[in-house]
Amino acid sequence: MTLSTTWLSQSAKLKTTFSALALCALSNTAMAAAIDKSAVQFIGPLGENMQLKPYQTDHRDAIIANLLPSLQNSSDSIRVFGDELDWQSFDKVSALTLGGLQALKFTASTERFSQGSLTLKGIENAQLFIDGEKQTEKNKSYELALSQGDHQFIIITEQVANWNKVELDFTAKSELDAVQFSAKQQHGLSAKQLFDAPTVSYISMAPNGDYFITSQRHYEDATANQAQYVTELKDAKNNTLYRFESAQPSNITWSPDSKSLVYLLNGELKHLNLKNMQLSVIAKNLAGASGFQFFDNNSLIFSWSKSPTDNGKLTKHYQGLQDRWSYARTTSQVYLLDIPTGLSKILSQGPLSHSLEDFDAKNGHVLMSRSAQAMQLSPQPATELVELNLATSALTVLGQYNTFNQAKYTDDGIYVTAGPDFNNGLGRNLPEGMLANNYDGQLYLLSRDGKKARALSKEFNPAIGQLHVLKNGDALIKVTEQDTVQLYQFDLSKKRFNKVNTGFDVVEQVSYSHERTPRILVTGTTASTPQQLKQLSLGKGRAKVVWDSKPIGYKNTQVASLEEFNFTNKDGIEIKGRVYLPHDLDSNKQYPALVYYYGGTSPVTRGFTGRYPFNLWAEHGYVVYVVQPTGATGFGQEFSAKHVNAWGEYTANDIIDGTKAFLDKYNFVDSKRVGNLGASYGGFMTMLLATKTDMFSASIAHAGISNITSYWGQGWWGYLYSAEASKNSYPWNNPTLYSQHSPVFHADKVTTPLLLLHGDSDTNVPVGESHNMYTALKLLGKDVDLIEYKGADHQIFARDKRFDWWNTMLAYFDKNLKDQPQWWQYLYPEK
Structure with missing residues (x-):
């Protein structure tokens, strides 16, 4: 059942309610449409005969949290204590009181960042969850801050005196806040799905092809930044034979005869006999050991590293360029280990x-x-x-x-x-x-x-x-x-x-048997479909899907449509690109757009998700153009060689000309509302473009290089990367390259609002690169912001930081490209 009504707030005092009286009153106004109970689903009683409600026990939060995943599921019914219960429209509920627990579920959709409060009336004890996260209640009311998109609301009730008197009142913070309530199951792609959904993080096939191992990883609110893993041993028919649940095994390797496997777990090297599933410990005390492989059926070959002990000195005398790396003085050697005795020899x-x-x-x-x-x-x-x-x-x-x-x-x-x-x-x-x-x-x-x-x-x-x-x-x-x-x-x-025909745009992991005609396991994605695990026989037909994350993590999810968009640059070379379109795009309207690029020595591949979630940006109402400028690998040696000693010379032209061609074709994109962003070398390109063009209305540079000289001399790998990007060129023999291609030397030309993002522990591109540009632009009175992520290196991996980072980028573009500063002000309020 999909019944939706729209509520538009015209003042901070206007309220809507699910009560019949309020619905009648609202229906007589022109300011807003009523939200009736048909926009909400109801289920109950859950555990009808429970003597004490969860709030009357010592374990309320755990009981409710364990029930939540079943309610989040999009199934039409739930089986609890042997009883089959169906979700029904809330307007069909007429009971006064019910035993056990009950739940209400609905979707709140917003076309912009919106704030307000939700008040529960007639409900004595309840917990509210939005997108799986528990909300804080104060006097039966919850303060809400909803980003653009669809949000699942679940209210688990424990004590209700009369269901006929239950009301849910929503009060907007301002007249700009707009929310649409419905009982729909279909929803837009969310950040949580992209990060939390199960993925196969490891695969390994036995030499004879009769067994394979997979590790699945997922995240959830309860464990926050800690990933959850399940590793399973399966037969060729995908039946689970053994499950590693207590901890995550690593360094898994198969014996040549496929009769056993060895792995590291909790500091012990273990041997698993596949015939009788008997476990034995081969060796312990293996700190620093890795890369175990069977040399033959009775011995293992591996690498063993040793880090020097702290000598307690107050100084460090650098022995060479690599000494800037924290691990440079760690040595690693190759060893052979005898399985029956555990004896190792170097x-x-x-x-x-x-x-x-x-x-x-x-x-x-x-x-x-x-x-x-x-x-x-x-x-x-x-x-x-x-x-x-x-x-x-x-x-x-x-x-x-x-x-x-x-x-x-x-x-x-x-x-x-x-x-x-x-x-x-x-x-x-x-x-x-x-x-x-x-x-x-x-x-x-x-x-x-x-x-x-x-x-x-x-x-x-x-x-x-x-x-x-x-x-x-x-x-x-x-x-x-x-x-x-x-x-x-x-x-x-x-x-x-x-x-090899895998059917993937991006092949991730590969494992294969040692047969004459090998069987191959492979994981991957396309630009528009999430991860799958497939199996194929080399040279024999199409790949067979073994596991698919879509029905698990992306059920009823709408995804952006994708179009290929290529253009020919001034040198007559075709420059590849692709465009993500919002799934509900109306070509009669004008849309803001985002242009993304890397520009370094590799292309932006077509993964479904990643650090820069193009499908998510399209869900937030942006047309997204991803361009592959000159200098990337994968297009032939001459194309990639133009990266050398160029530092943006070809790349900037391709991005500018590609954006112009993109705007010419997609006339529903507002040319006055186009943003651009990139990271690392792409962050360098964002800064450089800001000195060359004013065609963008807002720009974001993450971990960008502002001064080629300081990056070369200070980044852990700056001199190594520069050995290719600036081959045979140094500040003393080619000062023009190092200065005139560095954005900070042209900071006075910048007119576009610029957001600089950086991890404050970045070892690749030191955070000083953003500090350089921030200092210059501030002294020049330019529109610039700098945000550092505490403890983050070159990439933002931690779940909480990743969500904040994604929100920050979208909020910045909403402020500058949609004239919607509320989200940015919510995240970064002026003091």
Whole structure:
């Protein structure tokens, strides 16, 4: 049943009520439509024969909280103590009193941030929940602050003398506050759904394909920032065989014969026999150990790190550039552990940390990488690829490379992923004189002795990412392909890349069996659909859905529609983009818009959710344009190479011209109400754009770079990133690049209102980068705000901070693009 009425407040004193008398009175006015009881659902009695109500016990809050999820569910009925109870329209309720508990449920929808108060009349004891959060009651009244969108109200009542006298009165704070009440189940996408909904956070398939493990993660109000996990062992038919509920296992690895698995749990390395489900402890005291893999059926290979103890000195003498990293003096070595006895022996040694790349148990070889020296002074540290012969303990250096990502054995040699400059530019596919972007991953085949190498992906535009090797020697790789993340098989015999049809825009996690025709598990999303877990057999038809988050976390949810929008820039290059449209868009109206970009060396991929929730912004009434400007990987080497030594030169033009083309096509977007935002390099772009154009009406920069020199010298990884973004350029040999491309040097040109957001513990882009710009703009009398998140690093991960951060961005744009400052003033009141 979906009956809705609209209440529009014309003064702070006007009230609406569910009582028949008030409804009659309101219906005779032109100021507002009445809200009747048909807008509310009722259920009860719940637990009709309970002798004491929850408020009469010592555990009231727990009892109510445990009941709440069943009431939040959109099902038409609830079974409680064996009785089947149906939700019904509240206007059909005529009882005086009822036993047990009762509940009222309705939806409040707002087209803008709205405030007011809800008063419960005729209800002696109750608790109100809005979107699952318990509200604070004062004299039977609740102060409300509702962001734009749909909100679920649930009132759980414990004591009502006469249901015929129950009234729910809503008083608006001002005449601008507008709320629509209904009993509808369909609702718009919410921030809580995007963050809290269950996701598969880990997958692992047994070598024989007969078993797999999944970990599901979700969040809820009761546990706040603490994620909840359930890890399960399943058979090939998706039946649960074993459930890890007491804690979250990590470092899960399968035996080669698929008869057992090993994992870390509560500081113990445990062995689970899959035949009889018998558990045994292999070893303890493994702090710093990670990456366990079965070397053979009787031993494990792993990495073991050791951090230096605090020497108690008052000073720290820097030994090199990496010493700015808190973990720089931690060393890591590769060990072998005997399962029957728990005895470990070291395989690598010396002052240099070694990273395990791969191993060949049959031939007794271990492949490792290490820094060429302990503390690099060079901004381009070299990596050595080394091989250990277990029989002789001989360590052979296979090569030293300035760009290196990953290495894996195959029958014909060693696969290596690295940038185009690997092995003296072996992978370069660029015009003469153009510098390569080594974030654009390439695939190579190295001979076993390291003396010969072949480039395998020079003509393959997607950027190579995570590498796996199949039993037949082919490579299974994740790649960035334009604005998607895809899965490819590299056929080693035919030297050909074959796309694996997963049906996802963004492939997240991959696991596979070691069969001749491997079975593959994969998680992912599309731009408009939430996460799924799928299984497929390589080269055999479509993927089968094993698990889907949509019916669990997004039932009855409306999602923005998506359109592709590309344009050709001034250099004749097609610039990709996409546009999110509000699900209820009326093309006869004028809408505000948001333009989002990164502009760094990777594209903005098409994930359903993430740190920047495009679907949520569209739900809040914004048309959202995501543009992929010049310089990103995934579009070919020449496209990505234009990122080098540019610092926004091409990127700014693409964003400005793309926005103009976007406005020309979408005539229902108000060109006077367009905002822009980006983070990290995208935050740098926001500041830079503010010095170049006044086409935007409000701008947000999160963790942006305002001074390229200070970022280069102070960020933990600033000099490493600048080794590509400013290749061969330094403040002393190219001062023009470092100064004239830095936004703070042009702060006097800024006319757009600007919000600077930053974590005060950001190690990547230090918070001083926002301080630079804030100081300059304040001294210039510009419209600027600065908000820091306490304890946050470069990204905002914690649930409470994430919600506040999302709200802050939307409230800022509402203030500047919708002429609705109330939400911003509520979050940041003037003193």
